[in-house]
Amino acid sequence: MGLIMTNQNSESIISVSHLLEANPAFCCQLDGKGKAIPLNEHSVPSVSQPFWIHLDFAKQETVNWINTTNLVPDLIKNELVKPKQISKEIRFESGVLVVLKGVNFIPNELPDPIVTFRFYITDNMIISTRHQQISAIAELKDHLEKGIGPVDVADWLIQMSDLISDQVNLSFDSVHNKIIKLEESVLNQRIFSYKEIGRVRKQLIVLRRLLSPQRDIFVKISTERISWIDDNDRQRLHDISYQQNHYVSDIDSCLLRLASIMEQINSFLAESTNKRIYLMSLFTIIFTPITFLTSLLGVNLAGIPFSSEGWSFVGLIILLVIICVISVIWLKYKKWW
Known part of the structure; x- marks a missing residue:
């Protein structure tokens, strides 16, 4: 059929x-x-x-x-x-x-x-x-x-x-x-x-x-x-x-x-990366002179100024703080920060 x-x-x-x-x-x-x-x-x-x-x-x-x-x-x-x-x-x-x-x-x-x-x-x-x-x-x-x-x-x-x-x-x-x-x-x-x-x-x-x-x-x-x-x-x-x-x-x-x-x-990622790099650069600028001084004064040689005085360490700390403040003021003045 x-x-x-x-x-x-x-x-x-x-x-x-x-x-x-x-x-x-x-x-x-x-x-x-x-x-x-x-x-x-x-x-x-x-x-x-x-x-x-x-x-x-x-x-x-x-x-x-x-x-x-x-x-x-x-x-x-x-x-x-x-x-x-x-x-x-x-x-x-x-x-x-x-x-x-x-x-x-x-x-x-x-x-x-x-x-x-x-x-x-x-x-x-x-x-x-x-x-x-x-x-x-x-x-x-x-x-x-x-x-x-x-x-x-x-x-x-x-x-x-x-x-x-x-x-x-x-x-x-x-x-x-x-x-x-x-x-x-x-x-x-x-x-x-x-x-x-x-x-x-x-x-x-x-x-x-x-x-x-x-x-x-x-x-x-x-x-x-x-x-x-x-x-x-x-x-x-x-x-x-x-x-x-x-x-x-x-x-x-x-x-x-x-x-x-x-x-x-x-x-956003580029902006975030730039901000981080910028912030790291600022810290580098601030701490570069401090690093220079500490490296210079850390050399184990005679003749370092005022090394025998009792106030020499405190004076060094004050000097470093003054340098940091001057660096920050300079960055603000230049409008880099």
């Missing part, structure tokens, strides 16, 4: 048993009202109630299933299991392959781990793959349990893109808060390690590299003529793209602010 049969209404009948052979991490059928229905032998995919199968390609049986199934075009089978991917969107006659990158936001930790999410989507089926755990997937499953999940494949694409963007935005907000704290520390002239700035800068660069291509992907999908994406869905995708463009601009601004923070720290 064939795995896919197409009728006049362009609805495909997909064998549920064949889907379960992939050993999916999660699978369901969208009920068209925001909830998920467990798959059974009587389940039939449709535009209003599509299948969603989520796979972990770290499992060899899943990889074997992807390589042998006829549910996806041969050209993209490798794309669904390739470990290192860049963000991309490839349009096929039967569906669309999308590769997105996101972050698993971890509060108060940087850098947040980067995850890659791949999915092939048609008008009645979604096949998604991953290797790492993805927070956005867990959130989408939670939405389905609460009855506020996607109602069709277009809504699934939008909600998934929105959740991935939200995780990126949370990561950026965390970075932005750290930058604000760094700026406050600089204003209070508190010096901190360059490693802290380096971690923040690294996360900003990673987020920018992640957001820039995906912004273009959402624009591309929203402008392509895809039958299962209506004008309202296109506008929502365009809004996601606009939001990501806004965050790219904010990241560029934050990178400039970090550069300014580093310049101020360098300025």
Whole structure:
């Protein structure tokens, strides 16, 4: 029996048993009202109630299933299991392959781990793959349990893109808060390690590299003529793209602010170093004549003036104090101190 049969209404009948052979991490059928229905032998995919199968390609049986199934075009089978991917969107006659990158936001930790999410989507089926755990997937499953999940494949694409963007935005907000704290520390002239700035800068660069291509992907999908994406869905995708463009601009601004923070720290360090050198120079000027006299009088030779007098030591101390006072007055007069 064939795995896919197409009728006049362009609805495909997909064998549920064949889907379960992939050993999916999660699978369901969208009920068209925001909830998920467990798959059974009587389940039939449709535009209003599509299948969603989520796979972990770290499992060899899943990889074997992807390589042998006829549910996806041969050209993209490798794309669904390739470990290192860049963000991309490839349009096929039967569906669309999308590769997105996101972050698993971890509060108060940087850098947040980067995850890659791949999915092939048609008008009645979604096949998604991953290797790492993805927070956005867990959130989408939670939405389905609460009855506020996607109602069709277009809504699934939008909600998934929105959740991935939200995780990126949370990561950026965390970075932005750290930058604000760094700026406050600089204003209070508190010096901190360059490693802290380096971690923040690294996360900003990673987020920018992640957001820039995906912004273009959402624009591309929203402008392509895809039958299962209506004008309202296109506008929502365009809004996601606009939001990501806004965050790219904010990241560029934050990178400039970090550069300014580093310049101020360098300025503080240079000023602090100059003050120390200046203070040491002042002490050198003050104690140079004293050192000269003590060295001269410390020579074990006869003929040192008044060496036999009882007041000679006290007189020497008074002379040294007078020399110190004269040196300080001279430095003040020259405005060197």
